[in-house]
Structure formats: C-alpha cells, structure tokens
Amino acid sequence: MKSSLLISAALAFLLLPGIAVQTIAADDASPNASLTKNGPPRIDVILWFDTEDYLLPADDDACKRLAGILTQRGIHGTFKVVGEKARTLERRGRQDVIDALKKHTIGYHANFHSVHPTPSEYLADCGFLDGINEFVRREGGGAADVRRIFGVPTLACYGQPGSSWSPQGIAALRQIGVAPAGQPCYIDEGSHVGLDEKPFWYEGAINVYHMGHNVTRMELHDPAAVEPAKAKVSEIAEHLRQEGGGLISIFYHPCEWVHEQFWDGVNFAHGRNPPREEWKAPPQLPAEETEGAFHRFEQYLDHIRSVPGVRFITAADLPAIYADVMHKDGVSREEMDELAKRILNTGPSGQVAMDYQVIGRKSFSVADQFELFTLATGQIVSGKAPVFPLFPGGLLGPDSAAPASRTDTHLNWPAFRDATLDVRDFITKERSVPARVFIGAEPVPPGDFLVALASAYQEYQNAGKAPDGVSLGMATGIAAERYIAKDTPQLFGGWVIHPQGFRAPKIMEIARLQAWTLKPALRAE
Numbered sequence: 001m002k003s004s005l006l007i008s009a010a011l012a013f014l015l016l017p018g019i020a021v022q023t024i025a026a027d028d029a030s031p032n033a034s035l036t037k038n039g040p041p042r043i044d045v046i047l048w049f050d051t052e053d054y055l056l057p058a059d060d061d062a063c064k065r066l067a068g069i070l071t072q073r074g075i076h077g078t079f080k081v082v083g084e085k086a087r088t089l090e091r092r093g094r095q096d097v098i099d100a101l102k103k104h105t106i107g108y109h110a111n112f113h114s115v116h117p118t119p120s121e122y123l124a125d126c127g128f129l130d131g132i133n134e135f136v137r138r139e140g141g142g143a144a145d146v147r148r149i150f151g152v153p154t155l156a157c158y159g160q161p162g163s164s165w166s167p168q169g170i171a172a173l174r175q176i177g178v179a180p181a182g183q184p185c186y187i188d189e190g191s192h193v194g195l196d197e198k199p200f201w202y203e204g205a206i207n208v209y210h211m212g213h214n215v216t217r218m219e220l221h222d223p224a225a226v227e228p229a230k231a232k233v234s235e236i237a238e239h240l241r242q243e244g245g246g247l248i249s250i251f252y253h254p255c256e257w258v259h260e261q262f263w264d265g266v267n268f269a270h271g272r273n274p275p276r277e278e279w280k281a282p283p284q285l286p287a288e289e290t291e292g293a294f295h296r297f298e299q300y301l302d303h304i305r306s307v308p309g310v311r312f313i314t315a316a317d318l319p320a321i322y323a324d325v326m327h328k329d330g331v332s333r334e335e336m337d338e339l340a341k342r343i344l345n346t347g348p349s350g351q352v353a354m355d356y357q358v359i360g361r362k363s364f365s366v367a368d369q370f371e372l373f374t375l376a377t378g379q380i381v382s383g384k385a386p387v388f389p390l391f392p393g394g395l396l397g398p399d400s401a402a403p404a405s406r407t408d409t410h411l412n413w414p415a416f417r418d419a420t421l422d423v424r425d426f427i428t429k430e431r432s433v434p435a436r437v438f439i440g441a442e443p444v445p446p447g448d449f450l451v452a453l454a455s456a457y458q459e460y461q462n463a464g465k466a467p468d469g470v471s472l473g474m475a476t477g478i479a480a481e482r483y484i485a486k487d488t489p490q491l492f493g494g495w496v497i498h499p500q501g502f503r504a505p506k507i508m509e510i511a512r513l514q515a516w517t518l519k520p521a522l523r524a525e
C-alpha cells in the first residue's frame with residue numbers, strides 16, 4: 001500500500017525559507033525539544049485493529065481474545081469497528097465481546113466496509129460538498145450504531161475500508177460523531193496523502209497515514225517472522241529516538257487470526273455484490289494455527305513493551321499529544337511578520353508557491369495563513385490596527401479549482417478593501433477558503449489574493465498606514481500539493497474489492513485542493 005511518493009523529509013524542509021523567529025527561545029525551536037528536558041525521547045506506539053469480519057462467527061472470539069491479551073498487559077488498543085460488525089455482535093448476543101472491546105478505544109471503519117458501492121466508488125464522481133453529504137448519508141448511521149452498541153459518546157477515529165479513501169470522508173468526520181475531544185482523527189495506512197512519515201493535519205483532522213518506515217507488523221502465521229519483526233520495531237524505535245521521539249503505527253485485523261482468506265474477498269471481490277442472502281463465511285484456519293498466531297503475537301507485544309521509551313497510545317490520546325498550539329495560544333505579531341516574509345519571499349523564478357510553514361512549535365497550513373491574513377488585514381481595511389494574538393478557527397480548502405490569474409495584478413486600495421471584507425464574510429460563514437475571490441466582476445485565485453493580503457499587512461506594519469494599492473500574486477502555486485498522490489491505476493484499483501481497473505481521478509483532484517489544509521502535526525506534550 002505504500003509508495004516512494006514522498007519527497008524526503010530533508011528535501012521538504014530545505015524548501016522552507018527562513019528560520020524560527022527571534023522571539024522564540026532557541027531551545028524551543030525543535031518541536032520535540034520539551035521531550036528531552038524531562039527524560040529520554042518518547043516513542044509512542046499506536047496499535048490499531050480493523051474489526052470488520054461480520055460473517056465468520058470465530059472472528060467474534062478472536063476479537064475477545066485479542067482484547068483480553070492487551071488488557072492483561074495493561075495495553076490499550078484502538079479497535080476500528082465496522083457498523084455491520086457491531087450490529088452482528090448485538091444480534092448474536094455477544095455482549096461478552098462488546099464488553100471486552102470496550103476496555104479499549106473504539107473507532108469506526110465504515111458501515112458495511114466492502115459491500116458495493118464502497119466510499120471511493122460512490123464518491124468517484126462527486127464534488128467536495130455533495131460528497132461530504134453523501135458520505136454522511138451512507139456512513140453516519142453505522143457510526144451511530146457503533147456508538148450506541150458500545151455505549152460511547154464519540155468514536156475515536158475513522159479509517160477507510162481497503163484503499164477506499166476520500167477527502168470528503170475526512171471532512172465529514174465531525175458530522176458523523178468521530179471527534180474525540182471535539183477533534184476528528186483519521187487512522188489508516190495508504191499512500192493517498194502523507195507528510196514525511198509522521199502524523200499530519202489535513203482538513204482539520206489529525207491523520208496517522210502513509211507512515212512509511214514508521215509502520216510495521218509481524219506476519220502472524222510464520223514462526224520465522226517473530227525475531228525479524230521484533231528487531232524491526234527496535235530499529236524503528238532507535239531511529240525515532242535519534243529524532244527526539246515519534247510515533248510507530250502497527251495494525252492488524254482480528255479476523256487474520258482465524259480465517260484462511262479475508263471475509264470480503266470471498267464475497268465482494270472485483271465489484272461482485274451478492275445479496276445478503278448469499279453472503280458466505282470465509283474458510284476458517286485450524287485451531288492450532290490460530291493458537292500459534294496468538295502465541296507469537298503475545299511474544300511480539302512483550303518485546304515491544306520492553307523497548308526503552310515505548311508507550312502505547314490510542315486514537316483517543318492523539319488530540320492531546322498533537323494539540324495545535326496555534327489554536328491554543330493564538331498567533332503573535334512576530335509570527336505574522338515572519339509568515340508575511342515567507343509568503344512574499346519569491347523564489348529564483350520570481351514565482352510564489354504557498355507552503356505550510358513551521359515557526360517554533362506552531363505549524364501553519366496555507367489555509368491557516370489565508371485565514372490569519374484575512375483576519376489581520378480585515379482589521380486594517382476597517383481602519384484599525386491588528387490586535388494580537390490572532391485566533392484562527394481553521395478552514396477547509398476550496399471546493400473547486402481556481403480561475404486563471406488576472407493579467408493586471410495591481411489593485412487600488414478601495415478594490416482591495418472591498419474584496420477583503422467580502423472574503424472575511426465568506427470565511428466566517430463557510431469556514432473554507434473561497435475557490436475564487438471577486439474583484440468587482442472578476443474572479444481571481446485565492447492563492448494570488450493571499451499574496452495581496454500578506455503584502456498589505458507587511459506594508460501597514462512597516463509604514464504604520466495602509467498603502468495606496470497592492471499587487472496580487474501571479475499564478476501562485478500551492479507547494480503542499482506535492483504531498484498528494486498522483487492518480488495511478490494502483491491507487492484505488494489495487495484493492496481486490498474494487499472493480500478491476502477502477503480509478504477515481506476526481507477524488508484526487510479534490511484531495512489536491514485540500515492540500516491548502518496540510519501541515520505537520522507537532523507534539524504539544
């Protein structure tokens with residue numbers, strides 16, 4: 001599921017101009033600096049289980065036993081439960097299984113998982129906003145069932161079935177009740193979007209996805225796999241320790257302990273969609289093979305918890321660990337001045353490419369920058385000095401592609417003022433970056449307008465008064481788009497459940513628009 005799509009961490013940071021601003025203490029410049037003050041770097045391990053087989057009854061027992069193995073060791077796992085799996089446990093009267101799982105963190109893994117149409121299938125031709133509604137319509141009921149059956153007020157995370165990923169699903173999480181501490185979380189593995197093999201913010205959600213070298217697992221059914229798998233965890237932990245700490249992602253499906261073949265491949269492969277009456281349970285493994293796999297898994301767990309500095313976390317811990325300091329502390333004048341400098345810093349080609357920015361322990365997506373400069377410049381055009389700290393609420397990216405750039409980039413002050421007030425009204429009401437900003441009758445790209453906002457802000461801060469006019473950017477790119485995968489035949493088609501040759505290029509176009517919202521998730525604790 002992984003690919004070598006991402007630009008390396010080193011190269012990505014070379015692309016970021018500037019360094020931490022002066023007012024921030026040097027020892028706070030590293031996002032992980034606080035970890036080293038109070039002891040060795042912390043290695044978090046998130047163990048997540050896609051709990052999805054609603055056909056083979058032995059899977060219920062596998063869930064219970066797995067939950068028990070973790071509980072015995074004081075380890076909390078994250079069980080992402082499929083809606084139909086939760087309803088099946090209820091129907092079969094398996095309150096014992098529900099109770100065992102409830103000792104852990106409960107997430108969500110789609111309503112029916114592999115019954116067609118899967119999320120990417122039904123979203124393939126949708127736009128952003130209608131796609132969010134369609135995701136809520138199809139998946140919201142299952143999320144409510146999982147909450148009801150497990151007696152939890154919110155689900156700790158969501159992750160897609162197979163490769164059936166979508167940007168609309170991430171934006172919909174709050175609406176379907178997947179927001180621990182009010183914060184949507186996304187946990188899965190795939191290559192659609194990722195940021196340097198670390199957790200990241202995308203569409204206002206914390207994402208643990210495309211973790212590259214930091215995702216690992218042991219092959220359960222091969223006795224020879226145990227020692228290499230243990231060594232692999234130690235090696236990743238050592239690498240992260242040198243970086244000052246980090247997160248390791250490990251995933252399984254409870255059904256892997258008991259089946260010979262995935263339950264959904266038996267029924268729904270290549271777009272097949274038999275009616276419920278014809279759903280078949282997958283073939284089951286002999287009991288001794290299941291036994292051996294559990295035994296090996298226990299050894300694997302015992303090794304992981306013996307690695308120095310390792311702590312098991314769940315999806316429910318992510319909002320505190322990765323709390324966005326920008327929202328909590330607000331944004332200072334010094335940070336705004338630095339952001340304006342970076343936005344207006346044209347490269348050798350003379351063109352501007354907007355990127356996420358990191359200043360000290362805060363990260364700023366391009367959408368954050370758009371909101372911040374609309375707030376600050378909105379005050380300036382209203383005849384007031386900006387008041388700091390600024391508190392951005394967070395925006396989604398634009399819902400459609402930008403128009404062409406204006407050939408005449410100059411704006412007189414009244415035209416700029418009126419456009420800024422209109423943009424401020426738009427973001428307040430829509431909570432997203434507008435796809436187009438109107439200068440009178442003419443639509444201009446929001447990226448070009450962000451350049452004008454930053455330059456008006458900078459001129460005001462330097463001169464103490466508003467300028468006579470400002471310049472729009474020209475063909476301003478969104479550099480963060482490099483973290484969004486190109487559409488390829490394998491990206492969605494690689495999952496055996498999707499029809500052969502299935503592709504969803506429009507989903508990736510929408511994903512690229514949401515690159516406006518992408519930024520690293522830095523540790524707050």
Ligand SMILES: [Zn+2]
Pocket residue numbers: 050052109113160161162
């Ligand atoms: Zn799954």
